[in-house]
Amino acid sequence: MIIKLMVNDKMVERDVDPTKRLLDFLREDLNLTGTKEGCSEGECGACTVIVNDKAVASCCVLVGQVNGDNILTIEGLEKNGELDIIQKAFIEKGAIQCGFCTPGMIMSCKALLMKNPKPTVDEIKRSIEGNLCRCTGYTKIIEAVQQIVEERCNNE
Amino acid sequence: MKELKYVGKSLVREDSYDKATGKTIYVGDMKRTDMLYAKLVLSEKAHADIEIDRSEAMLVEGIEAIYTHEDVPKVFYNSAEWYPGIKGIRDELILNNRARFVGDRIALVVGSSKETVEKAISKLKIIYKELKPVIGLKxxxxxxxIIKENTNLAFSKSINVGNYEEALKKADYVIKDIGTTPKVHHAAIEPHVCLAEFDYQGNLVICTPCQVATQVQMHVANVLNIPLNKVRTVKAVMGGSFGGKSQPILEPIVAFAAWKLNRAVLLYMDRTDVITGTVSRNATEIAVETAVNKEGKILGRKVEVRVDGGAYNTNASNVTMALGKKLYRLYDIPNQTFEGKAYYTNTLPGGTCRGYGSPQGHAVTEVNIDNIAKKLNMDPCEFRLLNLVDEGAKDLTGAPEIGNAKIKECVKVGMEAFNWKEKRDTIKNKSADRYAYGVGMACGTHGNGYKGAYPDFTNVDMRIYADEGAIVKIGVHDLGCGTITTLKQIAAETLDINMEKIRITEADTFVTPYDSAGTQASRVTYVCGGAIKEAGKKLKAKLINAFCKLKNVPIENVETANGYIYDKNSTEEHTYGDIVTEYEKHFSESMSISLEYKSPANPASFAAFFAEVKVDKYTGLVDVIDCLAVHDIGRAINPMLVEGQIQGGAQFGLGMALYEQMKINKNGDVKSNSFSKYHIINSTSMPKVKIILIEDNEPYGPYGAKSVGEMATVAPAPAIINAINFALDTNITTFPATPEVIVNEILKKGI
Incomplete structure (x- = not known):
């Protein structure tokens, strides 16, 4: 089946089995290996990408289901050599340890900030409740997003 | 003391840029021309003889090989051994024709793609001739x-200090508790994965997220009967280990496939494979009785520990003894007996897991300590302060000295910061019909390397280049903790070179110098960091001497700053690089140093953890409302990374207290075989962990530092249980205290 979709602002057209998982399509067909697989059942969130402004577990979506959609992956956040504010905040706050959950975690935070620029701590926690991290205890991840919110409030 | 430029600063990790952008290549992301994929077939029965008919599976297009027991070398090994001097009980094979647990390796399928491999696995005909399984310690x-030869007893040993029976006679009270701790899944988010291939120099390369590259090298060489120097282990980027990737599990079998097929082979696991087919924290049953006098002094203690070793010997002896030895390093107990026994069961084997025995040992003994305080009508902190070790305490078992122990200070500072006294006195006033509130605390200790038990040394090569950059070659493994950043800070401080100009290797057995024990046992900052400091000191002295010789400057006039060296009475400045080049030119020698650094000591690290909980008496659910970790760390090389360790360690410990356990039924089936059935704490259940660091200089540590990563997992679990017991006035000693456990206790007490 011919699948046409936007991935990181680029049109992608491929003849592909529509029952292939979006995760495999991204990793294998497009070589976008930043998106990770940790559990294969939508529990760990390592494979989170943004589909039409919503964070989804790409291991639970088939590529046929996103035909014509707009996909954003971790590789698409950096613009003109400039990191996304979430990437910067994660780095500065020490929110990254082994890094395996990081792409999915950042994409969940990105989806949150896209629709809610100044989330509360509880909203931040809820947005990443489906992203498991074994290294950080989440504290520095939450603080990284809080820092963005604080900066936004200060700049008003 | 001279102000430090790098040590003590919360500097950002260099590797976090690539990790934040998805550019970091983990082994599962690697591709090679003509690479094959491989997956293990794991037993679905806990105890069974296996026959496999692979004829139909072999017909799947793209299948390159299907290996079973009959195809592989029958070389027995013990994956927990990390150097040849450990003569453990060797009972593992890379593939088995008798399964001894659900998850045991029975075949390997190799094909051109993952789809091909999965398809072939579905077509294998596996006949299980079932044997009765042995599940659980009882x-x-x-x-x-009997799983092995004569008995299921895998290991038995005791440690005796003083005379416990005599202490009993003098005791006013003897407080007894029996508790259990679960098998815990490491739950690194990166599933186990490994790549094997040949390089252009003829090495069989094992590219693996491992903790001990030389351990992988040793087992691969042994199993395949090829020379050690032909096996090259390259430590790959690690997506988390926590001990789970410490023992080689995939490496020998993927090496075998690559060696047989002369092709690159990537062996991958899914989550269920990882949960069932690797290793777990050893489950334990612990009986403790403590003899005290009415003044609150511990006179003696007896701790009996039974360890569920799982189906293979692996670390049964080591983890049992590691658990036991820790019990002699937290409290000043003149008479103490430890009896440790490990047993084989038809469940997944035990393996190294963050804290290595300490979380289990402290779990039950720290609840017992609270029960003693209760019996004596004392505050549990005050009781601990009467009995905790002091600075310079000796380990009465004869193990290395305990060092600059600051655990009493941890408790005192924590009491103050947590507002302990007031909370303890008043928190129950908050309790109402449905919710009960409580505060609790616990202490813990862990080590700094292997000195006293195993060889503990590391070799380091350090060189300054003509462009002022430096390279430090050392066989370390960054497990995701930021080890390389920490070590760079030490190197930068010692050499007085900007940190960006320093590069440090991770282990590659073809290239990096030998390291005796790998990145385990909380030894890297303390031992390998110590080695880098020592090498840096010597290399800087060599540079200064070279400068003196070249410029005819007396040594007392030499000063350095950020890669520049100069005579303080002159305006002329020289870069380190200038001196390196001139020295080579005039003295025919490079600006480098190689040394072997033997760990000088093995002090204890300590922590006290304080927690406030809210228990829902209707559902048994527990909310951890507030918590504080106070760590005796000697010195934080990078406070931000230290905090990350403590917060992550707390998540591990809270999981052990409340949620995490491998559920295995009487047939040996693993019920918690996915993340939907094995719960690690997520963002909404995880409290913010407040942190206080006690930095009081550990004498032999680099810049006074000692370990934190494993230490951080030890005290949280018993602190939570103590808080629950205080809230409910119960005596829960079962880890985890799941809603079921809590509700049962409530029903039992009729509260």
């Missing part, structure tokens, strides 16, 4: 069904 002890 059944193992009966010896009715």
């Amino acid at each position: 059944q193992a002890r009966k010896d009715e069904v």
Whole structure:
């Protein structure tokens, strides 16, 4: 089946089995290996990408289901050599340890900030409740997003 | 003391840029021309003889090989051994024709793609001739069904200090508790994965997220009967380990496939494979009795520990003894007996897991300590302060000295910061019909390397280049903790070179110098960091001497700053690089140093953890509302990374207290075989962990530092249980205290 979709602002057209998982399509067909697989059942969130402004577990979506959609992956956040504010905040706050959950975690935070620029701590926690991290205890991840919110409030 | 430029600063990790952008290549992301994929077939029965008909599976297009027991070398090994001097009980094979647990390796399927491999696996005909399984310690002890040769007892040893029986006679009270701790899944988010291939120099390369590259090298060479120097282990980027990737599990079998097929082979696991087919924290049953006098002094203690070793010997002896030895390093107990026994069961084997025995040992003994305080009508902190070790305490078992122990200070500072006294006195006033509130605390200790038990040294090569950059070659493994950043800070401080100009290797057995024990046992900052400091000191002295010789400057006039060296009475400045080049030119020698650094000591690290909980008496659910970790760390090389360790360690410990356990039924089936059935704490259940660091200089540590990563996992679990017990006035000693456990206790007490 011919699948046409936007991935990181680029049109992608491929003849592909529509029952292939979006995760495999991204990793294998497009070589976008930043998106990770940790559990294969939508529990760990390592494979989170943004589909039409919503964070989804790409291991639970088939590529046929996103035909014509707009996909954003971790590789698409950096613009003109400039990191996304979430990437910067994660780095500065020490929110990254082994890094395996990081792409999915950042994409969940990105989806949150896209629709809610100044989330509360509880909203931040809820947005990443489906992203498991074994290294950080989440504290520095939450603080990284809080820092963005604080900066936004200060700049008003 | 001279102000430090790098040590003590919360500097950002260099590797976090690539990790934040998805550019970091983990082994599962690697591709090679003509690479094959491989997956293990794991037993679905806990105890069975296996026959496999692979004829139909072999017909799947793209299948390159299907290996079973009959195809592989029959070389027995013990994956927990990390150097040849450890003569453990060797009972593992890379593939088995008798399964001894659900998850045991029975075949390997190799094909051109993952789809091909999965398809072939579905077409394998596996016939299980089932044997009666041995599940749990109780059944193992009966010896009715024997997994190995004569008995299910895998290991037995005791440690004796003083005379416990005499202490009993003098005691006013003897407080007894029996508790259990679960098998815990490491739950690194990166599933186990490994790549094997040949390089252009003829090495069989094992590219793996491992903790001990030389351990992988040793087992691969041994199993395949090829020379050690032909096996090259390259430590790959690690997506988390926590001990789970410490013992080689995939490496020998993927090496075998690559060696047979002369092709690159990537062996991958899914989550269920990882949960069932690797290793777990050893489950334990612990009986403790403590003899005290009415003044609150511990006179003696007896701790009996039974360890569920799982189906293979692996670390049964080591983890049992590691657990036991820790019990002699937290409290000043003149008479103490430890009896440790490990048993085989038809469940997944035990393996190294963050804290290595300490979380289990402290779990039950720290609840017992609270029960003693209760019996004596004392505050549990005050009781601990009467009995905790002091600075310079000796380990009465003869193990290395405990060092600059600051655990009493941890408790005192924590009491103050947590507002302990007031909370303890008043928190129950908050309790109402449905919710009960409580505060609790616990202490813990862990080590700094292997000195006193195993060889503990590391070799380091350090060189300054003509462009002022430096390279430090050392066989370390960054497990995701930021080890390389920490070590760079030490190197930068010692050499007085900007940190960006320093590069440090991770282990590659073809290239990096030998390291005796790998990145385990909380030894890297303390031992390898110590080695880098020592090498840096010597290399800087060599540079200064070279400068003196070249410029005819007396040594007392030499000063350095950020890669520049100069005579303080002159305006002329020289870069380190200038001196390196001139020295080579005039003295025919490079600006480098190689040394072997033997760990000088093995002090204890300590922590006290304070927690406030809210228990829902209707559902048994527990909310951890507030918590504080106070760590005796000697010195934080990078406070931000230290905090990350403590917060992550707390998540591990809270999981052990409340949620995490491998659920295995009487047939040996693993019920918690996915993340939907094995719960690690997520963002909404995880409290913010407040942190206080006690930095009081550990004498032999680099810049006074000692370990934190494993230490951070030890005290949280018993602190939570103590808080629950205080809230409910119960005596829960079962880890985890799941809603079921809590509700049962509530019903039992009729509260």
